[in-house]
Amino acid sequence: MKCVFLGSGSAFTVGADNFHSNVLLISDRGAKFLVDCGSDIRFSLFLEGYTYADITDIYVSHLHADHAGGLEYIGLSTKFDDRCDRPNLYLSNDLASDIWDRTLAGGMRSVAGQILDLNAFFKLHKINANGHFYWEGIQFRLIKVVHVDNGFFVIPSYGLFFEVDGVKIFMTTDAKLCEGENRCLYDAADLIFQDCETSPFPSSVHAHYSELVQLPVEIRRKMWLYHYQPGPLPDAVKDGFQGFIKRGQAFDFAQLPVTASEPA
Numbered sequence: 611m612k613c614v615f616l617g618s619g620s621a622f623t624v625g626a627d628n629f630h631s632n633v634l635l636i637s638d639r640g641a642k643f644l645v646d647c648g649s650d651i652r653f654s655l656f657l658e659g660y661t662y663a664d665i666t667d668i669y670v671s672h673l674h675a676d677h678a679g680g681l682e683y684i685g686l687s688t689k690f691d692d693r694c695d696r697p698n699l700y701l702s703n704d705l706a707s708d709i710w711d712r713t714l715a716g717g718m719r720s721v722a723g724q725i726l727d728l729n730a731f732f733k734l735h736k737i738n739a740n741g742h743f744y745w746e747g748i749q750f751r752l753i754k755v756v757h758v759d760n761g762f763f764v765i766p767s768y769g770l771f772f773e774v775d776g777v778k779i780f781m782t783t784d785a786k787l788c789e790g791e792n793r794c795l796y797d798a799a800d801l802i803f804q805d806c807e808t809s810p811f812p813s814s815v816h817a818h819y820s821e822l823v824q825l826p827v828e829i830r831r832k833m834w835l836y837h838y839q840p841g842p843l844p845d846a847v848k849d850g851f852q853g854f855i856k857r858g859q860a861f862d863f864a865q866l867p868v869t870a871s872e873p874a
């Protein structure tokens with residue numbers, strides 16, 4: 611199995627050099643599973659040679675538009691294409707009502723003279739707290755991470771921990787660093803796809819490069835960095851990381867150590 615980063619930028623990517631941090635997992639038999647579906651998806655899928663019709667399974671980590679804003683496009687496109695079945699949509703149980711009521715209903719509720727709900731577009735799979743789901747025989751464990759803490763309440767994101775071809779992978783999705791809480795996952799993983807903000811004005815809702823560079827070297831050397839800002843980047847390899855992931859970069863999990871191929 612391999613994965614392709616359709617984009618590796620932040621919510622505020624500019625132009626077409628990079629797109630939202632959405633990842634396409636492709637099994638050996640060609641099944642495709644989209645991890646996060648931001649509003650760039652229409653362009654980022656196309657540039658890698660895919661269309662909405664290729665997407666049968668989608669995971670959404672949280673409801674920011676760079677992770678869930680493309681669901682209206684995928685949902686409406688697949689609904690009105692006879693070749694397509696409803697895609698499976700996996701998400702944490704606590705997002706299931708908000709994703710419709712607060713995110714998608716405005717654009718999708720009234721279609722072709724009918725009042726519809728989320729089930730008209732997607733086969734919903736609600737995952738319990740600390741739960742997991744399977745895709746192509748691979749278990750994906752949801753990891754609740756702290757993303758936004760506004761002082762009144764915390765908005766989590768749900769990262770993924772999974773094992774493919776003997777490689778244990780932790781994909782943080784959008785997350786503050788929280789080294790203490792996540793240390794056991796960082797230790798257990800062989801490969802870490804790590805949210806990394808590079809803005810000169812840290813937002814406090816993402817792990818920032820200046821924090822990540824202080825992690826122990828044995829963790830840094832497992833980390834590929836993504837969800838970064840446009841503009842100049844620090845020399846991550848010199849600082850002990852694997853590097854910054856580029857748009858279109860692919861990782862083949864069958865090859866140990868996992869090798870990354872340059873974007874086409």
Ligand SMILES: [Zn+2]
Pocket residue numbers: 620621674676677784837
């Ligand atoms: Zn994001």
Ligand SMILES: [Zn+2]
Pocket residue numbers: 672674757784
């Ligand atoms: Zn976010």
